[in-house]
Amino acid sequence: MKKITIGEAARQSGVKVPTVRYYESIGLLAAPSRSEGNQRSFEPADISRLAFIRHARELGFEIEAIRTLLTLQDDPHQSCASADAIAKARLVEVEQRIRSLMALKAELETMVEGCGHGRVDQCRVIEVLADHGQCTHSRH
Amino acid sequence: MKKITIGEAARQSGVKVPTVRYYESIGLLAAPSRSEGNQRSFEPADISRLAFIRHARELGFEIEAIRTLLTLQDDPHQSCASADAIAKARLVEVEQRIRSLMALKAELETMVEGCGHGRVDQCRVIEVLADHGQCTHSRH
DNA sequence: CTACATCCTCTAGCGACTAGAGGTGCAAGA
DNA sequence: TCTTGCACCTCTAGTCGCTAGAGGATGTAG
Numbered sequence: 001m002k003k004i005t006i007g008e009a010a011r012q013s014g015v016k017v018p019t020v021r022y023y024e025s026i027g028l029l030a031a032p033s034r035s036e037g038n039q040r041s042f043e044p045a046d047i048s049r050l051a052f053i054r055h056a057r058e059l060g061f062e063i064e065a066i067r068t069l070l071t072l073q074d075d076p077h078q079s080c081a082s083a084d085a086i087a088k089a090r091l092v093e094v095e096q097r098i099r100s101l102m103a104l105k106a107e108l109e110t111m112v113e114g115c116g117h118g119r120v121d122q123c124r125v126i127e128v129l130a131d132h133g134q135c136t137h138s139r140h
Numbered sequence: 141m142k143k144i145t146i147g148e149a150a151r152q153s154g155v156k157v158p159t160v161r162y163y164e165s166i167g168l169l170a171a172p173s174r175s176e177g178n179q180r181s182f183e184p185a186d187i188s189r190l191a192f193i194r195h196a197r198e199l200g201f202e203i204e205a206i207r208t209l210l211t212l213q214d215d216p217h218q219s220c221a222s223a224d225a226i227a228k229a230r231l232v233e234v235e236q237r238i239r240s241l242m243a244l245k246a247e248l249e250t251m252v253e254g255c256g257h258g259r260v261d262q263c264r265v266i267e268v269l270a271d272h273g274q275c276t277h278s279r280h
Numbered sequence: 281c282t283a284c285a286t287c288c289t290c291t292a293g294c295g296a297c298t299a300g301a302g303g304t305g306c307a308a309g310a
Numbered sequence: 311t312c313t314t315g316c317a318c319c320t321c322t323a324g325t326c327g328c329t330a331g332a333g334g335a336t337g338t339a340g
Binding site for chain 2: 056
């Protein structure tokens, strides 16, 4: 069996080397066996687990949510209701965030368009920031 | 002249009390004068400044960007090109973030819809997370 | 005078890493 | 065999923008 170094594991999974160590330190990844010289030696399963974590992080799941998803993955006979709930909750969060960012975008556009590119005392950017009452939407 | 306590300043500006002290500590707000008993005494101008900061934070501007915007506001004869650039940069960020969240939303919807609500070994949520290749978009 | 709210400073913690110091392991070329 | 040089090791501290808590002082109303 070939030894997979942390660098190789990082390359294959797309997770950075210090981050791999960090995941191990918080117990998201089991501590791998070590070489004679105390260097980590990973299994192919560890690479999959790291890729899983990375993908979930890219989708914005929090570490604790990922921890739950991983324990579910480890026991395939469980009901997937929790996984479903976690994904749904994340979806709601994302939708909410999109709505709020759209409002923000509109606000910023008004600011930028209104700016006459002159001096600060005529600048709409500064003006709008100073006076929330000028906002199109009262709630950001 | 009436003294404005930190609690009053917080209430009027919508910034929390510890956050007001934090802004002072990082030099975003000038240290106000103190009462005989060493309590902060704010001026109306401080309230405006706090409201400005709060509004900018709501719009997602970083502290350092706000610091620049505030120095611009302090000197109204300067060109507002910097303010303009900061707002534009923020707009680009927001647009990028929206695009990325939309892709994410699509991904999560596929995951959630595909889940048969059965056991983990048939769960599409877990499956998709484990295998990035199943994603509709290769880049999140 | 006595409650009690509000204020003060200081330190530590959050999440999810990232950076750096200071040292060791290992493989390949001269 | 030696040496170069990269990859690895552990540990601590820093990032951002606050937030929480300890432990004590001040201010105000009854």
